Amino acid sequence: MPVDDFVPRPMPEPERRAAASPRPQAPNRPSKNVYRARRAVVGGIAVVVLLVVGVVAYGAWRWSSVARTEVDLAEPLDGSAENWLVVGSDSRDSIAAGDPDASAFIGGNEATGGRRSDTLVLVRIDPGSEQVHLMSLPRDLWVPIARTDERERINTAYSYEDGPQRLIDTIEEDFDLDIHHYVEVDFAGFEAIVDAVDGVPMDFEVPVRDANSGLVVDQAGCRTLTGDEALAFARSRHLEYRDGSTWQEEPSGDLGRIARQQQFMLAVFDRAASRVRGADLGAANGLIGAVVDHVTLDTQLDMGRAVQVARRFADLGTGAITTHALPVVPYTTPGGASVLRLDHDQAQPVINIFRGLPADDLPAHQVMLRVLYDPTEQAMAATVSDALEGKGFVVTETGTLGSSARNTAVRYAPGNERIATEIARHIDPVPQLVEDPSYKDGRTVLVVGQDIVGVRSEPRPLDQITRGTTPGSSTSTTVAPTTTVLAHPNCDS
Secondary structure (H helix, E strand, C coil): CCCCCCCCCCHHHHHCCCCCCCCCCCCCCCCCCHHHCCCCCCCCCHHHHHHHHHHHHCCHHHHCCEEEEECCCCCCCCCCCEEEEEEECCCCCCCCCCCCCCHHHHHCCCCCCCCCEEEEEEECCCCCCEEEEEEEEEEEEEECCCCCCCCCHHHHHHHHHCCHHHHHHHHHHHHHHCCEEEEEHHHHHHHHHHCCCCCCCEEEECCCEEEECCCCECCCCCEEHHHHHHHHHHCCCCCCCCCEEEEECCCCCHHHHHHHHHHHHHHHHHHHHHHHHHHHHHHHHHHHHCCCCCCCEEEEEEHHHHHHHHHHCCCCHHHHHHEEEEEEEEEEEECCCCEEEEEEHHHHHHHHHHHHCCCCCHHHHEEEEEEEEEECCCHHHHHHHHHHHHHHCCCEEEEEEECCCCCCCECCCCCCCHHHHHHHCCCCCEEEEEEECCCCCCCCEECCCCCCCEEECCCCHHHHCCCCCCCCCCCCCCCCCCCCCCCCCCCCC
16 A cells, blocks of 8 residues: 655654673683673763762852853652753863873864763652663764754754753753753863772773773773773773784774763762762862862752762662663764664653653653545544544644555554554554555654544553564664673772
8 A cells, every 4th residue: 555745754842841791711802792782871970970969069168169050940849750961071172282181082183172062861860769760862863953943963952052951952852851950070070080089990801092082001901090091981982902913993983982981980980989988088078179160060959959869879889770771773864974863662661761651651742643544534534633633642744545545554664663553552443553664754654544443532552552564674773782891890800
């Protein structure tokens, strides 16, 4: 059954808010077990920063010295869960041209000024849970930028004049969630935190290097990274490892970088938290001095709340920190840039954690569809469209099929099965689910056939929906968080 003359779906304007791995015996090449799934991406940096922000609050005399930014944020209810956005900024204006460690900040020959958000992490803190959830957002994620008609890499939002607010709005609108607090740390602060905990031991499987970030580890084995070395390691996107007498490029790029960050920063968190728990006043003062000039907080965050967060994190072990990888697919933009695009179907259970929703829940207002109908079913199609809109679905347009359709179906682009399933839950009889690889623009289409009965008053259970046929095969592949790490904490293991 042909379904012709599609156009890319328009984006709606959302309503604004109301154990260490073993080293290989022969380290001249990474063993296959290094290339394994990592459910976590960046994460540790966020909990370290929030812990240290609370430590600053303990030192009340320094609290007033912390920079503030006024941004529009969601108002949390008393005792409810909160989402904190932690931004690692690589502001370049303050980097001295002659700084021998400048390459860790600006990367190779990139000597331009300005600022970018290099690391984006959402942290969900729920008073009713013993777990803290973290989700990193890859900076190459291709998304609509708030208050523009443009799609760009997500970290581009931060480069606007109203950078923090634009970034907050972009994340809230694209992911349909609330952000309650904003914390920003520049990478000089990151370096100072590492030095304040006397460095972090890391076990390197092989020698590694990155000419862009300035990283040089010339021997395998345990090495305590200083602040500048840690920064070069965490920011490495062009990592090479030594394979015998030659150097090989590590292929996972940005995803590899954020996996390495996660490994390293959880180790930093362990060292920082142990010093806070142990009432190490010297270390606490060192942490305060490390960040007071390098952290920016939202104006709504008061000292009492910051102290509560510090106490919470100091009592947690890394086992209580659950990190989540955001499912993405490779995408080439019309301009030829290689970026990442969200796999909406696979991402919903992860994002729902930060919405406070069950993993299998998909809010109707996130579902956009086109309704096409058999030429004899125009009136019924109008009734169905109105009923779906009444439930919150977004019907972008309706139209007549060029041929008859006996059976009702939901046709969808690869990656949109969850969206199609949510539509099917509301339709009687159960429509066929048909994945169509020819849909390149993320569309989902409800085909109103001659067997249509109507829209259900209550959706049927998910287990009553079965996937239908797939014409052809899909070329889109969800990027699992499989990366090369090459280094691990816990040198004494």
